[in-house]
Amino acid sequence: MRVAIAEDGALFREGLVLLLEAAGHEVVGCVADGDSLLKIVATEPVDVAILDIRMPPEPDGGLTTAERIRALRPDTGLLLLSHYAETHYLMRVLEIGAERIGYRLKERIAGVQVLADTLDRITAGEIVIEPALAKRLVQAPADSPLATLSERELDVLRLMAEGRTNNAIAKELYVSPKAVEKHSAAIFAKLALPGDQTVHHRRVLAVLAYLRAQKIDG
Amino acid sequence: MRCDLERTLHDGAAADMSALALELGLISMAAEDPDTEARIDAALGMLRRTIDDLRGIGSALYPPVLVSAGLEPALRSVAERRDLRLRLDLPRRELGMEARSRTGLLVVDHLHTLCPGSAVRIRVRGRRFVRVRITDEQPGWPGPRHHRAVLRCA
Numbered sequence: 130m131r132v133a134i135a136e137d138g139a140l141f142r143e144g145l146v147l148l149l150e151a152a153g154h155e156v157v158g159c160v161a162d163g164d165s166l167l168k169i170v171a172t173e174p175v176d177v178a179i180l181d182i183r184m185p186p187e188p189d190g191g192l193t194t195a196e197r198i199r200a201l202r203p204d205t206g207l208l209l210l211s212h213y214a215e216t217h218y219l220m221r222v223l224e225i226g227a228e229r230i231g232y233r234l235k236e237r238i239a240g241v242q243v244l245a246d247t248l249d250r251i252t253a254g255e256i257v258i259e260p261a262l263a264k265r266l267v268q269a270p271a272d273s274p275l276a277t278l279s280e281r282e283l284d285v286l287r288l289m290a291e292g293r294t295n296n297a298i299a300k301e302l303y304v305s306p307k308a309v310e311k312h313s314a315a316i317f318a319k320l321a322l323p324g325d326q327t328v329h330h331r332r333v334l335a336v337l338a339y340l341r342a343q344k345i346d347g
Numbered sequence: 348m349r350c351d352l353e354r355t356l357h358d359g360a361a362a363d364m365s366a367l368a369l370e371l372g373l374i375s376m377a378a379e380d381p382d383t384e385a386r387i388d389a390a391l392g393m394l395r396r397t398i399d400d401l402r403g404i405g406s407a408l409y410p411p412v413l414v415s416a417g418l419e420p421a422l423r424s425v426a427e428r429r430d431l432r433l434r435l436d437l438p439r440r441e442l443g444m445e446a447r448s449r450t451g452l453l454v455v456d457h458l459h460t461l462c463p464g465s466a467v468r469i470r471v472r473g474r475r476f477v478r479v480r481i482t483d484e485q486p487g488w489p490g491p492r493h494h495r496a497v498l499r500c501a
Contacts (some may be wrong), residue, residue: 138362144369151376183357188415212361213402213411216427217420236398239391241370241376265427 130248133158133175135194141235145179152241154248162186163194170205177206177248181235182218183248192221192332199226206251208223210235214262223256225276231257256292263290277319287313311324349452353409364398368421407459413451417441425455427463430463436470446477446500453496457481475500 132154136142137162146156162185170178178198182191195207206229209222214234222232237259238244249334252259264287276284281302288298295313299306301344371391378384405411405427414422419437426433442450453471461467462485470480481494 138358138366140366141362141369144373147373148369151373181413193362212357212365212398213406215412215420215424217412217416217424235365236368238374238393239365241372244372 130176130252131157131168131174132177132179132248133160133173134179134320135160135163135184135191136179136181137140137161138181141181146243147177148239148241148242153244163190164195166194167197167201170202175202176252177204177208179185179208179210182211189218190194190223190326192218192225195222195225195230204229206230206248206250208247208257210238214259214265214267216262219258219262224250227256228240230253232262233257233259234261251294255294258291260287263287267291277314282316282319286316289313289316349409350414350448353405356405356408360400361401361405364394368398374445379426403472407437407455410451410455411448413448414444418447418451418471422454422458423475425458426467429458429461430459431458432466434466434468436468438471439475442471442474443476443500446474446498449500450477450479450497453479453498454481457483457494463484473497 132149134142134145134147134149134156142159144160146159148154157173157175158166159172160166160169163180165188166178166180169175178195180191182189182197184190186193191209191211195209198205198207207226208231209218210233211218212235222230229251231247233247238247247257275283275286284302285298288301293301295306295309299309302309368391371387371394375384375387378387406425410421410424414426418441419435422428423433424434424486425431443448450471454468458467463482465483465485467484468482472478477498477500479494479496482491483494484491
């Protein structure tokens with residue numbers, strides 16, 4: 130996989146290059162700001178661009194650069210990294226795109242396996258969301274409709290909010306994909322959301338938008 | 348000053364620790380015996396918990412989205428983490444940088460004193476003289492509490 134990096138912290142940037150190379154990826158560019166990354170993506174084929182959210186151009190250069198890359202090269206995957214897991218950043222990420230995109234905490238990708246899994250899922254067209262953030266989003270107040278979900282349905286919703294496919298959810302929870310479909314249908318019915326199983330990213334967006342609305346109304 | 352402290356934490360200790368996590372990930376991959384690998388993974392787990400603690404301190408010092416995104420996302424972020432039910436009534440136009448920062452910190456510091464499950468209403472008006480009204484209802488408390496403040500901003 131051909132990867133380009135923009136990160137203003139020199140130590141983290143160098144560590145990421147070593148980890149990517151150890152995982153067998155080719156690092157085609159490694160820069161400290163968004164504008165330089167955009168120049169690389171404009172001239173080189175890049176499968177995934179990895180961007181620190183808080184870097185030049187300030188304040189959130191990673192987000193503005195990701196927007197520009199998505200407009201210029203829609204097929205290039207985007208992985209946004211941050212020290213913070215913020216719902217606001219997540220909503221911005223989802224506004225940039227609902228396919229081939231990810232948002233993860235920096236220290237959580239510090240392993241060849243997890244980094245490879247994150248990049249593979251992004252290039253496969255999925256959304257990858259930091260699990261801790263997805264978990265926080267499904268922790269609803271007692272009077273929320275989310276409180277009507279069973280424990281297993283909440284597990285499915287949490288994994289759905291991470292951007293996982295039905296098959297991946299089934300594997301994680303040791304149940305059949307059919308059972309996941311059944312739980313998904315129950316979730317959508319209880320939350321009054323359309324349960325279109327074929328449009329994965331719209332489903333995630335709907336779930337996140339709903340959860341966000343819950344927080345606002347609550 | 349709190350904004351500078353958060354930035355120092357973010358660009359200094361937090362950045363170094365994230366880089367250290369990558370280094371440990373690399374060493375773990377190169378480890379040849381399972382015992383060493385397990386010890387490195389345990390160290391990585393401890394480091395991640397320390398970074399989590401730093402993240403909490405950074406957010407409490409200065410909410411990371413207050414400057415870039417504004418008052419509302421910053422307050423919602425704190426309420427979400429502390430499991431508070433927030434109702435906001437904010438000026439339509441975003442406050443100037445100083446007013447936003449001072450108002451944000453005033454409210455955030457109050458939110459940090461409330462127990463999970465509390466309901467909070469926040470009303471903000473004015474630009475040079477910012478008037479803040481906070482009403483909170485905490486579980487188990489006899490009734491709502493009302494707080495008012497006026498901030499003179501440049």
